[in-house]
Amino acid sequence: MYGYYLFVIKKIDFQKSMFWVVASVGILFGAIFNFLPMTPLWLDEAQSASIAGESFSSLVDALRRDGHPPLYYFLLGVWADLFGNSDFALRAFSGFLGCLAIVMTWFAARMHLGNKGSLIAASLIASSPFSIRYATEVRMYSLVIFLLLCVYVNFYRATKNSNIKNRLFYALAVACLLLTHYWSLFFVSVLILALLLKVKRSLGEEKKNYKSLIIWSMGACIPFAFWLPVFFEQLEHTGTPWSNAPRPTVVLALTLEAFGGGKGSEALLVAVALSLLVALGIFTRMGEKGSILEIGLNELSWLRQIFLISACTMLLGSTVSLLTNTAFQGRYAVFFFPFVIFSSALGLSRLPSKATLSLLALLLLLCSVSVARELSRDRTQLGEIASVVTSEGKKGDSIVFCPDQLAPAGNRALGEGYELFTYPSLGQGERIDWYDYRERNFEASPLLVAENFLAKSSSQQNIWLVWIDGFESFGKQCGSFRSELSKRLGGGETLVNADGDDYYNPANLVRYDSEK
Template sequence: MTGMRKGSQDFRGMAGQRSFNSPIEVVANNRYAICLAAISLLTLVLRLYHLGLDSLWLDESFSIVLSQNSLTGIIALASEDVHPPLYYLLLHFFLSLPGQIELVARMPSVIFGVLAIFPLYFLAKDLFGKNVGIVASLLYAVSFAGITYSQEARMYTMMVFLGAIQMYYFYRSIKRDQLADWAVFAISSVLIVYTHYYGFLLTGTLALYGLAISFRTKSKDALNTAAFRHLLIIMALIFLAFLPQLPVAYHQSQSSMVASQLQTDNLMFFPKLAYFLTACGIKNPRTILTVAFTAAYMALSAAGIVLAWRKKSRELSYLLTILIIASMATLLLSNFTRFCGFRYILFLIVPYLALVSNGIVSLAEHAGNARYRVMTLAGMIALILLAVAFSITPLYSGTNVDIRGAMQYVKDHSSSGDKVVVFNSDSISPGLYAGLLGIQDMVEKNSSYDDIISDDSGIVWAIVSDIRDNPGNEDVLPLLNEHMQLRATVSRASVYYRPT
């Protein structure tokens, strides 16, 4: 009994000492986790909003048409493309899901666009602290480039996600030399080069950085012998894993079906790259606001570099190596290959935003006491969010040519035996939408305006895209207006009809 009584007293004593944190204390103790969760939700909302508004354009339609094949068919057809097959293989499984084709096809990009938040946060946190990690995550959540490519059925946000994992786990690997870190780095490196060949730029840059610091024997950054040996083994394994794709990559490099050459001179390359990573000039006009926005980001990144250098931050060299070598390699490639573009190095948004965020937080830390530091940080973030709120609307305005809507109009108003010709720079989307709507037999392929004005052509419908999308239609429009009736205009696509 005495023992039981004593045990009961001990239990009551323990219960009496138990404390419960107030909601304010819970939030204070978990503020970074709560902030990251809120930012993740914001990231998801901004990428889902109006996700299916724009019709599929050429590259997206190509992704879908290729991914609708069997797995072996995708691999075979991708060998005739200019990209590796991994993204197409993944998209294949998403296309089996029910729902609007635009939403389903773009969902992988949304998922990777949201997941990229986490390795970006942990990388910036490990480099410069939790505050910088949170600010970097927020900047990515509202970034033009991040939203734009998360709403496109292409592989670019997948590459950003894998690139962020690479950067984070390579940094962990050279600092800790743990097998698990090396394994994640190796896997992400293999996946990124099977997603896009420009992943080799990042993988190679990281390898060069590791080799460089391995020779700094008197530096705290120097790799020890075991870590250096592990780096060499990992790079050899990555090369061996890519070896089966090497002949295919060589064949693809000889193809004429490549992207347009990056149109920029050497002096303007870096400002244009900064503009792309900040304001993403794909869908947004070069307004004074976006140019000022880019200049502000460049100034903040410069501040982040200078202040980190003054603190003798060893982490600064890591981010600068990635930014400088990968961008310089892209500039060099742009001088002799057409397979080049800023979107191919979208993964540079990770170190870029980390530097911008470090500039924001570092400037706030120089504002005096804690109260002024918080006010300065909140003020800068508020200004950025305000600029984004005014500038982000073009992303959600449905600015692409609405081939889907034009095709739907024809289906709703056509009769049996009608024919359709489409004048559009995109040669794949009209056929894709015609197939989805069940009017593929109506579409005349490789037709010209001569077919329309010919008496025996039988073609009674014509869809013509805006001359901003296809300048060649400037010659077609006068003939259409002369011989046909304009029946509808659907977001930069005009539908003409000729009564029989």
């Protein structure tokens, strides 16, 4: 009998050890992958890099014509001053924020789920294809994840201990969030509404505390008030001209695709697995004996509150997008992402130890395959095109990008020494001017742009066209632009064909004889 008990104890110790090993590997895996991508910056990243390189006054003017709030770009500019503006250095800022998000997830989950649950949560966010995707991009979404977690941790602390420090950190996190992404307006609106409901249902000291949090929440909006003139100008002139509003079913599909890590079969399996774990976390509760799970809405008020605030944020944001005909992208579901992590971690932690270990290991394996597949795919074909131009062309060649959305990545990949033009403005194209963008594109004439381009081009060597059709508001203009150039310069030689299977942003490359 003693030998049997000894065997059971050793088996339990082995399972605990394996759990710590698997979870730690997941965290290490994510931390390493946050810094791995070596592919050229694609459009949105190159746009961020260009804006962040401006002084503060120029930064504000640049953002008037871009459509985002300023905090991320300001911080990225400071980071670039310290560590340089190479592709790796700029992406490392997001990777650093991704690592901070892992730590903050552990702190947030530990307040409710203990050591086991917090380690699962940290492992899930570290290995998440969604988290890694934006920890490897020069975009603001890793900062948004980190700030959302900061908001929650300090909000929870402020409700339990209403000292000035907790409230101040909460308000600071909210203020930073509002200056990082405009969907934060929906999140903060829902949060304040939730606090108002809490005030109505509370009594005594608790009611006083919630009233105080409302005041601090409103105070956190003051810094954004100084940005309102730029915000209103952006609303009128920028918006999202690169896409139209999706149907509600498309919003759900894009969200699942983003959380899974793309469109591959592995990404689909990750999305399904996360959906099941989220359902297990939010729609099961501990039975009266405390050891048997029952079907029903989760008994933990903190998780229900995060779910309601996250879901209402998504509902409000997608409804406004639909009513105003503005775009929705899967990355906007970042405001639902912390709930997905917490609910999944809770669901896993409530299973028997052996099941927790097995399912966590399986999910980490699926995530690693999905991430590896996504990171192995170049996000833009402009790197390949730049290599061809560098090897086949000469300094001083004229290169025109159609549409102009191909140009920022092209500028980064090609470097100096070429005459660069964009369709239809014939500017250099270091970044996109989104100001009244759709209207300008609708009014563009491929024939006139071709004539103006050839008049401006001073190259006596090669003329290169980087082009592709299909971008919103351009229709078939770039194909027509190519035809107009071919009429004047001959048929041209296609050296690179657009490859949408291997590249997120594909493009064609055509070389023309410059002799006219």
